[in-house]
Structures are given as structure tokens and as C-alpha cells.
Amino acid sequence: MEKHPAPAVRRRDRRGRGVRGPLLPPGTPAYRTRAQRFDDLVLDVVELLERRWSAQLAGTEFAVEEVPPSDPAPWETDGVPLGRCFPPEAGQSARVVIYRRPVELRALDDADRAELVREVVVEQVAHLLARAPEEIDPRYDGG
Numbered sequence: 027m028e029k030h031p032a033p034a035v036r037r038r039d040r041r042g043r044g045v046r047g048p049l050l051p052p053g054t055p056a057y058r059t060r061a062q063r064f065d066d067l068v069l070d071v072v073e074l075l076e077r078r079w080s081a082q083l084a085g086t087e088f089a090v091e092e093v094p095p096s097d098p099a100p101w102e103t104d105g106v107p108l109g110r111c112f113p114p115e116a117g118q119s120a121r122v123v124i125y126r127r128p129v130e131l132r133a134l135d136d137a138d139r140a141e142l143v144r145e146v147v148v149e150q151v152a153h154l155l156a157r158a159p160e161e162i163d164p165r166y167d168g169g
């Protein structure tokens with residue numbers, strides 16, 4: 027029985043350029059994914075609100091989900107929700123959830139996305155605390 031040599035390991039691509047590395051080094055702002063950048067927007071707004079409303083928001087969880095569940099709440103008749111708040115119940119803390127894909131689809135550009143994220147978070151916190159959005163964030167205009 028004749029032995030065949032093991033196939034050679036390819037060290038270059040078919041055009042001879044060599045192994046390609048990442049286009050952007052880790053740690054640079056552009057290296058972050060779209061979802062990570064969206065999470066950063068939400069965290070920035072939450073940090074601003076917690077400075078003013080820390081006592082009322084103590085224990086509140088903030089989350090980002092891709093899309094809302096397919097079963098809308100009875101009061102959600104105006105299309106796809108951009109966020110939801112869940113009051114504390116049965117030993118669970120209050121939660122505010124922002125839905126990334128619906129927000130991104132409505133935003134025109136990066137600045138509009140940041141503004142929309144701020145408005146959605148403010149609206150959900152206002153609903154959770156039973157206050158007007160303008161009271162939660164004086165810059166809120168309901169845009």
C-alpha cells in the first residue's frame with residue numbers, strides 16, 4: 027500500500043497575496059458592530075437619565091432586543107412598537123426594552139438614530155414613572 031503525502035497547508039490565497047487580516051484593528055470605534063453601537067446609544071441615554079432620576083430608577087433593568095415579540099399588547103395598535111416598559115411585579119424589577127431594528131429602520135441617519143433612541147428611552151421611562159416625557163428630559167419634544 028502506497029502512502030500519499032498530506033496536502034500542503036495553504037499560506038496564500040489563489041492570487042498570492044497572503045492571508046488577510048482584519049480591516050480595522052480591535053479597539054477602534056469603527057470596529058464595533060451596528061448592534062454594539064446601538065447599545066452604546068441606549069447606555070448613553072440611560073446614564074443621563076440615571077443622574078437625575080437615580081432614586082426612581084434604582085433596580086430598573088434596561089435592555090435592547092432586535093425586534094418586538096409577534097404578539098402585540100392590546101394597546102399597541104399603531105404599528106410596530108419601538109420600545110416597551112414593564113413595571114415591577116412578582117419579585118421582578120422594572121424593565122425598559124428598546125427594539126433595535128424598528129428604531130434603525132425609522133432613522134434617517136446616525137444623528138436621527140441617536141435622537142430617536144433618546145426619545146424612545148425617555149418615553150418608556152416616563153411611562154414607567156407615570157410622568158410626562160418633558161419632565162423626564164426637558165429636551166424632549168415628542169418629535
